[in-house]
Amino acid sequence: MAKSTADNTNLRLKTVLNVLTEGVWSGDTLNAGEVLAEATARVPFSDHEAALLTGGIPRGHKALTSATAKLVKAGWLVKGRSGWTITEDGMRATVAFPDAASFAAALDAGTPVPADVAVPPAPAVKPARAGAAKSGTAKAGTARTAAARTAGKPAVQETAAATAAAQEDTVTKTPAKKAPAKRTPAKKAADAVGKAAKIIEDAVEPVVKAVRSRKAAPKEEAAAGAASANGASPHTVANTAETFPQPEAVAVAGDFNTILGAPENWAPQYDEAQLTLDALDQLWKIRAALPAGYYTFKIALNRSWEENYGAFGTFDGPNHELHHDGGTVTISYDHRTRDITID
Secondary structure (H helix, E strand, C coil): CCCCHHHHHHHHHHHHHHHHHHHHHHCCCCCHHHHHHHHHHHCCCCHHHHCECCCCCEHHHHHHHHHHHHHHHCCCEEEECCEEEECHHHHHHHHHCCCHHHHHHHHHHCCCCCCCCCCCCCCCCCCCCCCCCCCCHHHHHHHHHHHHHHCCCCCHHHHHHHHHHHHHHHHHCCCCCCCCCCCCHHHHHHHHHHHHHHHHHHHHHHHHHHHHHHHHHHHHHHHHHHHHHCCCCHHHHHHHCCCCCCCCCEEEEECCCCCCCCCCCCCCCCHHHECEEECCCCEEEEEEEECCEEEEEEEEECCCCCCEECHHHCECCCCEEEEECCEEEEEEEECCCCEEEEC
16 A cells, blocks of 8 residues: 555545446446445555544544545536536546546646547456445444444434344354454445544534524514414414424535625625525525536535535535536525535
């Protein structure tokens, strides 16, 4: 394995494309968290990279998630709400730049894939995933759980199924007591990602609840007052009011705010950055004409950075990315999932 964090990150970026290419061959659909977990399982964190940063995220994991933007910029990877998709150029890049050094150099220099390089064909034998060893049923379940948490998506049913399968194997196939298996580097990497995601969830939830309770109380009191004035009971109004509280304001804060007319970028306090709540579908929306280009942004609530959400609806998470061909675009934010859609 390479020595520096930068070298390891570049190697993991190539591994991300390898994993996605194998998914195309096999027909497997992997979400972003599973792809990242597999990449870190194949190229484990060093002690330096495994150290937790502020917020409980391993240094190596943060470096990798940030660096995937280079794959998108190169046109080798497309990030969507439903997951990540490798392009034909991305598959060809794994052949054109076979070693980590040439791959990193081409990525940093923006070197296009040579036109005569063909898309790699599927091998006769399906490549084995690092988290899918025969003796690793429970390990694979743990890795998928950690990956799903990292991507901001619940994995309760999958975790339960993996746990049940592991327990059944223990009872029916191996009744004799076994010595505990030694934790592999892949398992340690998956555990680190899972623990980091859990730390973030535990730390953020009280903040989110506190923010919601502050917003919900005035609305409920106003509804009760209106009911009394109209002769209706507060109980009746409570049953018909919106059960999921909405923030007072939602802004799209990013590097295109000045295009929208705001005085500066990355400033959620300006009117030009604000979204409008659609009462029918309960989505916050903004429609704007943007020139062709690559943009990044986050969703910020109540005209400040106190509560903000990035990719996969993660609190204070990595930036959303928008590769736009030019023209009108609609960004919608769902406060129930804290994630966005782009049309």
